[in-house]
Amino acid sequence: MEKKSVETQENILIAARAIFAQKGLAGARMQEIADTAGINKALLHYYYKNKGKLFEQVFDEALKKLFRPMAVFMADDSELFQKIRNICKHYNEVLIDYPFIPNFVINEINSDPTRILKLLDFEGVLEGKKKTEFQINEAVKAGLIRSIDPRELILNVISMSIFPFAARPIIKELLYENEDLNKVLQARADQVADFIIQSIKL
Amino acid sequence: MEKKSVETQENILIAARAIFAQKGLAGARMQEIADTAGINKALLHYYYKNKGKLFEQVFDEALKKLFRPMAVFMADDSELFQKIRNICKHYNEVLIDYPFIPNFVINEINSDPTRILKLLDFEGVLEGKKKTEFQINEAVKAGLIRSIDPRELILNVISMSIFPFAARPIIKELLYENEDLNKVLQARADQVADFIIQSIKL
DNA sequence: CTCCATTTTAACCATATGGTTAAAAAAAAC
DNA sequence: GTTTTTTTTAACCATATGGTTAAAATGGAG
Known part of the structure; x- marks a missing residue:
């Protein structure tokens, strides 16, 4: 059942990548990221403390790719x-x-x-x-x-x-x-x- | 004194160009635009009804330039x-x-x-x-x-x-x-x- | 069945922000 | 000096949003 957890976190990242890429840090909404990931806001904050942290992770990934x-x-x-x-x-x-x-x-x-x-x-x-x-x-x-x-x-x-x-x-x-x-x-x-x-x- | 009015509106546009360009529509703050233009929020809204209208004008300008x-x-x-x-x-x-x-x-x-x-x-x-x-x-x-x-x-x-x-x-x-x-x-x-x-x- | 991690529900808080308003003040026009 | 326009002050509203919390529910593993 750790599997489920990992899978959820990955879904969050996938959603966050899409939303942040399209709307930027300021334009992205945690609610929309949660919805896209198929979970709720509480769980989103359970895995990623705050928007900034989540953004940074996604941004660093992107930076490396580029x-x-x-x-x-x-x-x-x-x-x-x-x-x-x-x-x-x-x-x-x-x-x-x-x-x-x-x-x-x-x-x-x-x-x-x-x-x-x-x-x-x-x-x-x-x-x-x-x-x-x-x-x-x-x-x-x-x-x-x-x-x-x-x-x-x-x-x-x-x-x-x-x-x-x-x-x-x-x-x-x-x-x-x-x-x-x-x-x-x-x-x-x-x-x-x-x-x-x-x-x-x- | 129309001159003052025109000048003020131009100052607003100059500020809006800079702020919108740097922060985007979602990231820009009306307060910051007002501050940058050297006026207050009330006057900003007096000349430009809302953020969307102001943004559109600035964006259209930019589109034409490009x-x-x-x-x-x-x-x-x-x-x-x-x-x-x-x-x-x-x-x-x-x-x-x-x-x-x-x-x-x-x-x-x-x-x-x-x-x-x-x-x-x-x-x-x-x-x-x-x-x-x-x-x-x-x-x-x-x-x-x-x-x-x-x-x-x-x-x-x-x-x-x-x-x-x-x-x-x-x-x-x-x-x-x-x-x-x-x-x-x-x-x-x-x-x-x-x-x-x-x-x-x- | 029971335990434990995962997830949901749902209410709640603090804050930021776009936007409004009305009255006063300042400045210019006449 | 009176009128008109521009600008400020300052309070206020509604809403969106990030974030929290605690309890309940779910569901797989042993």
């Missing part, structure tokens, strides 16, 4: 073009499964900038960054790619990988009105990588 | 490469002045998807779209650019133009910790255009 591909990319020892393909694919896989995360994270960081601190201590991203910037600079020197600021390149990669998910409803209405956006986005990983490589290769 | 460059791009009769440079520059100019808008619009649309309807009746975007898609397809046929889905190209343009502003605090911490991000972003319009043109030109 920054792990970045950390993996920075630490990746592959050759540059392969590395670019890897991060595009990696982001695409994660965001297909958790499409609400970019908007969620961006939004909540914006509404409470002190949360940026949580980014800073995120494992490995900043150390790997130097390595990757070095690698890009070397590729320029070696005449493998045209001259470009490493940070510009990285920014372009993540912009094209993440933005379509963050702005999903807008993109849908604007460009892919009559199509299954999921399929479009799924096919996009390779296209983005190609687009980038085409731009920088010599 | 979609005008898109409409202009779609309707632009310039040659393709120049057209790409134009939209990059146009977006950059707007977003340097109103850097909070992308996050604001994306977030609120996500939190209340019925607001997407407001996009649909936005002037000119959808008509111009066909023309621009046609233009891109012709450029492919003419051997001016490599083969690419017009929508993919458009999506890449707006992703790279808008995302850095939406994710501004993250980008700052991650890539440009010790630099003036405004200057970086200001210089970016031409870089983005070049990046794209490099990728598609033959």
Whole structure:
């Protein structure tokens, strides 16, 4: 019967992820989370003391999902073009499964900038960054790619990988009105990588 | 003394833009808007009946700011490469002045998807779209650019133009910790255009 | 059947918040 | 100086919401 307990807590998390992602910390209602989880408010507070704690757990999860591909990319020892393909694919896989995360994270960081601190201590991203910037600079020197600021390149990669998910409803209405956006986005990983490589290769 | 009245209403709007952009509809407090505007709550409600009305006005403004460059791009009769440079520059100019808008619009649309309807009746975007898609397809046929889905190209343009502003605090911490991000972003319009043109030109 | 963890019921509290009101005060217009 | 508009004061209301509590009910495990 511990099983039931664990299952209930998982249902709460599932509900909380959906509600927080859609409405944010301020807009989410504990009652709605309880309803969505199929339980009542008392039980919700029985497992999660307060809204803030629940939010933090959900938010930290999301943060990790969003920054792990970045950390993996920075630490990746592959050759540059392969590395670019890897991060595009990696982001695409994660965001297909958790499409609400970019908007969620961006939004909540914006509404409470002190949360940026949580980014800073995120494992490995900043150390790997130097390595990757070095690698890009070397590729320029070696005449493998045209001259470009490493940070510009990285920014372009993540912009094209993440933005379509963050702005999903807008993109849908604007460009892919009559199509299954999921399929479009799924096919996009390779296209983005190609687009980038085409731009920088010599 | 109408002047005072107009000035006060403008102060309210300025405050509302800042507060709504940072905290969203649900998170914004009328009291804080009043304080920021330098007036009291009673006067705030004297000029703007309720929170919803005030929000709508601010949101509609933002929507227009975000979609005008898109409409202009779609309707632009310039040659393709120049057209790409134009939209990059146009977006950059707007977003340097109103850097909070992308996050604001994306977030609120996500939190209340019925607001997407407001996009649909936005002037000119959808008509111009066909023309621009046609233009891109012709450029492919003419051997001016490599083969690419017009929508993919458009999506890449707006992703790279808008995302850095939406994710501004993250980008700052991650890539440009010790630099003036405004200057970086200001210089970016031409870089983005070049990046794209490099990728598609033959 | 009995025990124990899980869950519900239902009432309740404190607080924050959007919004209102009426009268007074301040400021400008005439 | 009188009138009109703008603004403040300050109290007030209704409601939503996060959170609590205690007792009852449920249901599986031994």
